[in-house]
Amino acid sequence: MNILKGIFRGFRLKLKKRRTPEGRVEEAVEEREPPRLTMRTRTFLSGRGHLLASYPLYEPWAYAFIVEDPKTGKIVYNVEEVSMNETELETYKEIIDYITWELEPPEEITDAREYLMKYARKAIRLFQIRLGRTPGLSWAKISYYVERDLLGYGPLDPIFRDPNVEDISCNGVGIPVYVWHRRYESLPTNIVFNSEKELDEYILKLAHMAGKHISVAYPILDAILPGGHRVAATFRKEVSTKGSTFTIRKFRADPITIIDLIDYRTISPEIAAYFWLIMDYKITTLILGVTGAGKTSTLNALANLLRPTYKIVTIEDTPELRLPQENWVQLVSRPSYLATGGIGEITLFHLVKVSLRYRPDVIIVGEVRGEEAYVLFQAIATGHSGMTTLHAESIDAAVKRLTSPPMNIPPSYIPLINVAMVIKRVIRTDETGRPRPARRITNIWEIEDYEKYREIARWDPIRDTFNLKLNDSIVLKKISDLTGKSIEGLIEEIARRKAILEWLAANRIRSYREVATYVQKYYVNSRAVLREIGVGEL
Ligand SMILES: Nc1ncnc2c1ncn2[C@@H]1O[C@H](COP(=O)(O)OP(=O)(O)OP(=O)(O)O)[C@@H](O)[C@H]1O
Numbered sequence: 001m002n003i004l005k006g007i008f009r010g011f012r013l014k015l016k017k018r019r020t021p022e023g024r025v026e027e028a029v030e031e032r033e034p035p036r037l038t039m040r041t042r043t044f045l046s047g048r049g050h051l052l053a054s055y056p057l058y059e060p061w062a063y064a065f066i067v068e069d070p071k072t073g074k075i076v077y078n079v080e081e082v083s084m085n086e087t088e089l090e091t092y093k094e095i096i097d098y099i100t101w102e103l104e105p106p107e108e109i110t111d112a113r114e115y116l117m118k119y120a121r122k123a124i125r126l127f128q129i130r131l132g133r134t135p136g137l138s139w140a141k142i143s144y145y146v147e148r149d150l151l152g153y154g155p156l157d158p159i160f161r162d163p164n165v166e167d168i169s170c171n172g173v174g175i176p177v178y179v180w181h182r183r184y185e186s187l188p189t190n191i192v193f194n195s196e197k198e199l200d201e202y203i204l205k206l207a208h209m210a211g212k213h214i215s216v217a218y219p220i221l222d223a224i225l226p227g228g229h230r231v232a233a234t235f236r237k238e239v240s241t242k243g244s245t246f247t248i249r250k251f252r253a254d255p256i257t258i259i260d261l262i263d264y265r266t267i268s269p270e271i272a273a274y275f276w277l278i279m280d281y282k283i284t285t286l287i288l289g290v291t292g293a294g295k296t297s298t299l300n301a302l303a304n305l306l307r308p309t310y311k312i313v314t315i316e317d318t319p320e321l322r323l324p325q326e327n328w329v330q331l332v333s334r335p336s337y338l339a340t341g342g343i344g345e346i347t348l349f350h351l352v353k354v355s356l357r358y359r360p361d362v363i364i365v366g367e368v369r370g371e372e373a374y375v376l377f378q379a380i381a382t383g384h385s386g387m388t389t390l391h392a393e394s395i396d397a398a399v400k401r402l403t404s405p406p407m408n409i410p411p412s413y414i415p416l417i418n419v420a421m422v423i424k425r426v427i428r429t430d431e432t433g434r435p436r437p438a439r440r441i442t443n444i445w446e447i448e449d450y451e452k453y454r455e456i457a458r459w460d461p462i463r464d465t466f467n468l469k470l471n472d473s474i475v476l477k478k479i480s481d482l483t484g485k486s487i488e489g490l491i492e493e494i495a496r497r498k499a500i501l502e503w504l505a506a507n508r509i510r511s512y513r514e515v516a517t518y519v520q521k522y523y524v525n526s527r528a529v530l531r532e533i534g535v536g537e538l
């Protein structure tokens with residue numbers, strides 16, 4: 001009887017051996033619950049609220065509506081997706097079940113996603129033939145959901161597609177998923193995980209997508225998702241009292257460039273030109289800021305200005321940096337194979353050490369935290385150039401961290417850093433008087449000696465302007481000593497580069513590739529670029 005049922009219900013059933021209370025072993029059929037990835041409980045606020053913004057996330061399937069409740073002033077991020085009718089939902093479930101149970105392993109795995117997608121398309125076609133013409137059934141809609149849940153990020157997939165969202169986080173069951181929106185900061189969404197099972201399954205899905213493991217035995221996850229997004233998660237109540245949690249830092253497909261930093265007013269064109277000059281001469285630079293301040297983005301934008309002839313080695317825990325230079329080696333640390341750490345682990349420390357063998361002109365470490373800092377400083381002391389970021393709010397705090405355990409940099413090494421800057425999240429008010437988050441490079445110092453820092457630029461929060469003073473710049477003096485060029489000549493060079501950056505910004509030439517093209521063109525033939533932008537000799 002059970003077996004017959006099994007034939008009828010097909011792939012949902014599993015044959016299992018079971019021991020009876022009397023000790024006999026008998027075969028039994030167990031019905032397995034197919035995975036449920038769709039989440040259908042949504043409340044939508046726009047009817048009652050004031051619509052601040054709306055835009056497509058994936059046309060014509062998903063849209064974002066940012067709505068303010070006029071009474072409380074609370075802003076909510078609503079994801080609206082086309083919804084499936086009952087027939088579509090049933091068919092969708094059948095297709096997902098079919099794929100889940102019938103998927104055959106490929107003979108040779110080349111691209112697992114591609115394989116799954118092909119299989120899903122085949123399954124949809126099969127159902128299409130089987131069901132024939134069914135009124136009120138949109139196959140395109142069903143395909144959207146199948147793709148979203150099998151290959152995409154399920155219910156959060158539309159948010160992953162929003163370039164305005166920087167972070168996505170979930171603090172537990174029954175609490176809205178929060179996003180960090182570029183214009184509105186932290187916003188609750190209308191997406192809620194309603195049961196522990198739903199949330200646990202979603203976290204398992206994230207872990208699988210990242211090719212990693214999370215379980216009660218090893219309840220933390222720190223991994224990279226397809227597309228480069230960084231995920232951190234905890235599983236069940238092992239280490240997080242309210243149950244599973246996760247947070248995702250989205251990777252930008254389109255990196256922030258120096259022109260974007262000018263456009264966002266994070267930096268002034270003149271300061272950007274100063275950095276372009278110091279990148280040209282491989283001046284060792286340190287970027288400071290708190291979590292999420294924009295350190296890595298700034299580091300990347302600046303490293304993009306390095307001369308294409310330099311040999312660059314980057315060393316990171318997660319591969320975030322993207323450089324256009326061809327002479328670039330990207331090294332990424334590797335966690336241990338064992339949950340308890342240790343064996344097989346390759347740390348930043350190992351990588352900085354090995355990077356010296358590559359004879360790099362510039363070593364870029366994504367962020368220094370531990371003993372790798374010491375090796376990096378030794379590398380700088382022996383004539384390499386270095387760039388890195390550090391979690392600190394000011395130069396004094398940074399030096400204190402650098403000179404204390406576990407970094408233990410001797411104070412005499414501190415002047416090896418030539419330039420340090422701090423980037424901060426600040427609040428500005430927009431045209432409508434609304435507070436808006438913004439980022440500003442608030443201070444830049446040139447390092448003369450241990451505890452002797454010369455502030456060469458500072459952001460004025462009242463006027464939202466930057467003051468740059470280069471008259472007694474130590475770095476320009478250093479470049480002048482090295483090259484024989486006069487300080488006045490270098491200041492003129494900064495003015496020329498400032499004109500180029502302003503021209504690029506004014507002409508909205510901002511993408512990573514476009515900016516790289518102009519920067520490289522300028523290194524090869526500066527006159528031609530100046531002629532092109534109509535500046536001539538400055
Ligand atoms: N100048 C900027 N203007 C607007 N958005 C920015 C700026 N810099 C960075 N961001 C955005 O802020 C987020 C965090 O940036 P980033 O990863 O560079 O910060 P971080 O300081 O390195 O963070 P962490 O401490 O986590 O390493 C990213 O989503 C990025 O796109």
Ligand SMILES: [Mg+2]
Nearest residue numbers: 295296297367
């Ligand atoms: Mg970072």
